[in-house]
Amino acid sequence: MFHTENDARFWDRIARKYAADPITDMTGYERTLERTRHYLEGDEVAFEFGCGTGTTALKLAPSLARLVATDISSEMIAIAREKAEAGGRANAEFEVATPDAAPWPDGTFDVAFGFNVLHLMAAREAALKGVHRLLRPGGLFISKTPCLKEMNPVVRVAIPVMQFFGKAPNVAVLSAQELEREITAAGFEIIERARHGSRGTDVRPFLVARKR
Template sequence: MRTANAARFWDRTARKYAASGISDMAGYERTLARTRHHLRGDETAIEFGCGTGTTALKLAPFLRHILATDISGGMIAIARERAAAAGHANAAFEVATPDAAPWPDASFDVVLGFNLLHLVANREAALRGIHRLLQPGGLFISKTPCLKEMNPLVRIAVPVMQVIGKAPYVASFSVAELERAMAAVGFDIIERAYHASRGRDARPFLVARKR
């Protein structure tokens, strides 16, 4: 039920989301640069929570193939439109979630998940699904808002916004809790960074290797 509600929320907001700008472009570019640093160019990657495909299309030239997925069919429809316009033949888009992904074990060299893990109801199941899909030694590259590290007013505002239909499900956890959850399913953190260009950053960029 929670998954279906989240999908409906993002379907409703897909066009508005597509029209919105990136609030911290400098920070976003740093994240892209560090992600590219970890790519050789011959990998097959999957992204979860791809939204309207912006990041997947920016990274496509640095990968052999990228399959970008989202819970929302509305988001994926826009991403496909953008991919067709950009002409990236090595980028594909599908509706999927990490805990119920239909692809075989060890199908991918890299998994990407930007602004994803705080939006999943069962973080452990999502991380186990991501771990399953990776080749041994493969990388999970993520950047996740950790609400416990943010201003307490944010944690107060989110439930209010949910009641009036202005926010989806959002989990609250700390950076330490997130890293422990990754370690518990079989990941080793090999890079931790913060890329925001202003203010206190509670969105750690983490690169984790599958044991």
Template sequence: MFRTLNNARFWDRAARKYAAGSISDMAGYDRTLERTRDYLKDTDVAFEFGCGTGTTALRLAPSVAQIAATDISSEMIAIAREKVAVEGVSNVSFDVATPDDLPWPDETYNAALGFNVLHLLDEREAALKSVHRILKPGGLFISKTPCLNEMSSIVRFGVPVMQLFGKAPYVAFFSAEELEREVAAAGFEIIERGRHGSGRKDPRLFLVARKR
């Protein structure tokens, strides 16, 4: 819990700068959204954790009946709510919550989404179990995650140094194979895996997994 609170404070401080930034690989991002939409139905009730400032939830909102999106950062959620007010989207809600302790009953959602967030969770196993719990039987968990063990040594050695000076949040290092094993152990069957980046090598693993 202490680490989660520290992470929340980090993202609260970074929220406005984060919101002003741009997506580094827009083509790859668009491919991920397109593939995600292929799995969603207009009758689905969906959930996203680690939603940040709400960009992805708002982009996917037309593809579902309702989407509830959460983040540990109250400042990120405040920005997301500002976007809702400006865009007038009625089927998206934004709330502060931690993914390892979700406030909804069992089997609430048809789909759960987690993009660029699993590597930031210090309670990843608990979060995956929580996501599994709130999904209906046969529900889908769709994610894309940077697998930092596949990145350069500069990243692997640089992140801990940045953390010492408060310039980076908690970050977990794992491979794609390790992440897949964790998702499967949480009670999911992986039905699709992919890489959507535009560059020669993409460490961000896209997974679609069905609740067993």
């Protein structure tokens, strides 16, 4: 499964607090948005998974014909819908769904986004295959993922403790190389690698992959 019920409950519980938290590296975030927009021509139909409260989806939606953004958390999706309505953004839809069990037909989307979510998946292989299925031939998958193997080991030690006390969801410890191998194995070709962080060492590789 893409997630456990515990993960969904975790994100439901913290959704309002998550929505209020500021972006810690706005410069790096804007670089990611700018580079993502570079691949968009304005007529694409896009799919996002792990959209959270919709901040990134709503920033990218003006560069798309239509965006379907999804998350496992119904509370996150509720907040995203509130934001879309308040901003009058009619071409962005928000649904509770996952790539491996998405209801849309094969080849529905031109591009897929997965920002800061791949490391949170209990079954990335199934999710990546789901993304591959949803994309048309030659479609793009654009992602940015924290790779915890590149972080301070203290962080990796702290995660199980936080999980024990209900302070963290499922988290995978990946390297950038392992992440690329998984994406490639799902039927993609990596066409761009970048790091957009503006503070210290950036452990979140930005990857653009094309469906083979």
